Amino acid sequence: MNDLTPARLRALKAEGTLRPFDLAQQLGVPEAALVEAGLGHDAIRIDPTLGRLIPAVTALGEVMALTRNRSCVIEKVGTYHDFHDGDHAAMTLDTEIDMRMFPRNWVHAYAVEAGGRRSVQVFDAAGDAVHKVHLRDTSDAAAWDALRHDLALPDQQTPSAFGPRAPVEGALIAESRAEMLRSEWSAMSDTHQFNTLVRRLKMNRLGAYRLVGAPHARALPVAASDALFQAIHAQAQQVMVFVGNAGCIGIHSGPILSLKPMGPWLNVMDDRFNLHLRADHVAEVWLVRKPTKRGAAISVEAFDDQGALIYQCFGMRADRGGDPEGWLRLVEGLAS
Incomplete structure (x- = not known):
């Protein structure tokens, strides 16, 4: 304009x-x-x-x-605190401000x-x-x-030339590699191997979830997203919630103490942690199991109608104060 x-x-x-x-x-x-x-x-x-x-x-x-x-x-x-720089990825590792950062963005x-x-x-x-x-x-x-x-840059006047926004990548599925996906998924020993696996098979996160099938990934009702946060709050579960974009991921580790829905928003309003979720944007919810050396990493993940990841939620490990058995019961209950 x-x-x-x-x-x-x-x-x-x-x-x-x-x-x-x-x-x-x-x-x-x-x-x-x-x-x-x-x-x-x-x-x-x-x-x-x-x-x-x-x-x-x-x-x-x-x-x-x-x-x-x-x-x-x-x-x-x-x-x-505890900043670790890197050419392709960086991070801060703190109990409160825990972030993953991707410098190119x-x-x-x-x-x-x-x-x-x-x-x-x-x-x-x-x-x-x-x-x-x-x-x-x-x-x-x-x-x-x-x-x-x-940190001030020399040029404080020339308008920036902002480029076009990258389109959301919908689900990428390679049907012919379904058995390879299932086999290599079962052989994973660390959740960080997942991204490498799906890229190599010419897929992405959502495409892999749609293709791999149980017991690795199971579609949940859309209503499971709201039910997830209600159950975490009611059961005092210790969780890890990941929210981000292509350049940065913010992580909350701990409980959810206060839930306040308001119109389309589901709000967490804790003293040092707030989360604001457009519940009406959630189009797909998946219960995902990835094998690791410590046992299965079980997450609930939500996507919008374009296939963009909205959030991921994991139960906290036992050695960090979590209740893996309670988390398993919680997420299994979301199917209904």
Whole structure:
């Protein structure tokens, strides 16, 4: 739209009637364009390189880390610790802020200070949000000033050229390799072998689930998604919930203490963990078993109507305080 100048975008944001994600969707612009409209006003373009950015974020102390996809948002309060950098994948390993990051999708980054709120916001090449860091009252103000100064890029004026959004990859199924899939699935000893297996067989996650059959993967009713969170809450199960996008995955490990449905949203509103799930986006739910050296890793996984992964939920291992037998009873009960 030709009238969506940076000044107009700033004015629309200032009205404050919609969240940036929803406003961007309504206007048909990348969410990053809304942020970039603030260059020279309330935003600074910064270096998105993980090896520079995450140590600077660590210095901020306690913050809120937010990762989302179209259908689900995970928010964790804590401090970034134990950062491991890598060319293809990186991670932070902390009991609260536990993340997996994929550097090629950390393309645009900004330090934003607007309305008394301070945040670091990272986007992919299409301008879709990858990860956001929201400062809290207890965050280190000096570290924030240092981040804005040290990571600022030389060019603070030239508009970014956001590329097209990659289409969602629907289920990829190779019918002729079904027996090979079942055989090699049974031989897995670690869940991380799964992605390599399905790529080699020219499939993807959802395609493999649809093809492999029981006992490895079983379709559940769509209503099992809501029932899952209700049961975790009621039974005080310790779980691991994974929510992410192509550039970042946020992980919650522990219980779910507070559930608050509101319209189409299912909300977890715990003190240091929030999750917001568009329950009406869930189109497929799968109960998945993957063999490991420690026994079967059993997960419940939800997908939208385009085949995009919304979330994964695993029971916590016994050595980390989980109840594997209770988790097995819980997920088996979801079939009904």
